[in-house]
Amino acid sequence: MRFINWLLHKCIVGLLGVVQKFLSVPTQTLFAGAGSSGQLARHMVAMGHQRILLVTDQILVDLGMAENIRKSVEEAGGELFVYCGVLPDPTTAIVEEGLAYYRTQRCDSILALGGGSSIDAAKGIAASATNGPVQSLVGILKIRQALAPLYAIPTTSGTGSEATFAAVISDAETHRKGFLADMKLIPLGVALDPLLLTGMPQGVTAATGADALTHAIETYIGRWSNDEVRRLSGTATRLLFDHLPRVYRNGQDVQSREAVSLASYYAGQAINHASVGMVHAIAHQFGGLYGTPHGVANAIVLPHVLDCYVKHSPEALAELAAVIGVGRSSQTDHERASAFVQATRDLLAQLGLATRLESFPTSDIPAVANDSMAECRQYPVPHWVSRAELETILDKIAV
Structure with missing residues (x-):
């Protein structure tokens, strides 16, 4: 045996x-240092993203982090729409709810703010926005089309989800974890802002x-x-x-x-x-x-x-x-x-x-x-x- x-x-x-060996790892735009989260938000607007969906959780909204991102986006001439329904171990239902809000608000890009759960949920939303239900994307190299433009601001230092090609989304009914793996899941840009980590x-x-x-x-x-x-x-x-x-x-x-x-x-x-x-x-x-x-x-x-x-x-x-x-x-x-x-x-x-x-x-x-x-x-x-x-x-x- x-x-x-x-x-x-x-x-x-x-x-x-x-x-x-045959997979190409995309190059990311990286902003690092105090205030870099605002830099990334303004960069997104400069890249032509005018209606940005922020994917986060209620705790970070209550702490005022989402409002700070909003100020940066609006100062640059864009609009920010906040989806704060993320919970630990995000499910297909959370992805579907976030996607519905993305479409209702006619958003053109997605910014994740939070730990691995928020970033994974944002990956799921961005992938399903252009490729169909997230359940159909579970597995290796199942994503055919480019994602909705995706960026990330991690508020923890450990998962590395802001840099990786993977996401974990649990089935809302069976609770079985679904693993998505595709280089397209790597965010286009990342901000590592230590001021968001001090608490x-x-x-x-x-x-x-x-x-x-x-x-x-x-x-x-x-x-x-x-x-x-x-x-x-x-x-x-x-x-x-x-x-x-x-x-x-x-x-x-x-x-x-x-x-x-x-x-x-x-x-x-x-x-x-x-x-x-x-x-x-x-x-x-x-x-x-x-x-x-x-x-x-x-x-x-x-x-x-x-x-x-x-x-x-x-x-x-x-x-x-x-x-x-x-x-x-x-x-x-x-x-x-x-x-x-x-x-x-x-x-x-x-x-x-x-x-x-x-x-x-x-x-x-x-x-x-x-x-x-x-x-x-x-x-x-x-x-x-x-x-x-x-x-x-x-x-x-x-x-």
Whole structure:
């Protein structure tokens, strides 16, 4: 059975790798720094977008963020229409409601404001505006026509959705998550405005930061990594180790907020080229079964998976040790990889993140292992983890 799983993994990843090489990643217009959200809004009007739909949630409207965007749009001569019905884990019903409002107001473009949920909802609306019902677009490369012009302003630093080619939309009736993957889903322009991030709660800062860190590490060490991926994810890793503890201690640190948002963005860009890995395969099961926030699940799983990779493929982890300045050049790859994993554990501990999942009983290990291995077949992991290795990892997480 292990050989069959390994062979399936090799075939699927090999085929996806060939397809990935022929996909062109669009270039985005990036605005970064204090006030960049206003710059992006004015840029949209300058690009000819006169009736902009803002896709966001009620909380950000209540905080006045939508009104600030409105002022920038109107000063530039455009109009802003606000759809604030986004909820966590957006559904097909939310996409349909947003699309109806987009059409009723005769909008010509879409601007997402919020975390991953708002950006994913905006992607769904933009795609279905030109391609039909979002349910028909679930899958890989199902989007035939260019989206309605789409832009994004993230208000968290972790998902990287503002840079990636993917979106997750749940079916409103079955609640099954639908995964959309197409390079057309990458927004045309992005603003990374640290002034919108200073009010992020400490726990959200930690969890989303762990999500970005997992993206950076998994893309760096994966089999599809290349020079460009290592540049992006290496920079993201260094920025997160340098600045994430600072923003966790002081959320008003604008310079470090900007650095962490750039790290999340770079790691998201790396995903477009290199995908993710085993950590995500396991973390997704915890989210689906127990409702564990994705960043929290990644933080719990990450060190244990890296421990396994130290034994079997330490070279890339040893390179990351040099990136963050731990270990010594005289040490072996194994020793430097171990130093990096220990530094990762120390960072996650500084962020107050859990090391075990209290809602995960040992009796669920077989089912979680089955589903994790099935999902992992599509990821270019540096080492194919055996069923025994995976169950050992899960046993360290369960209670």
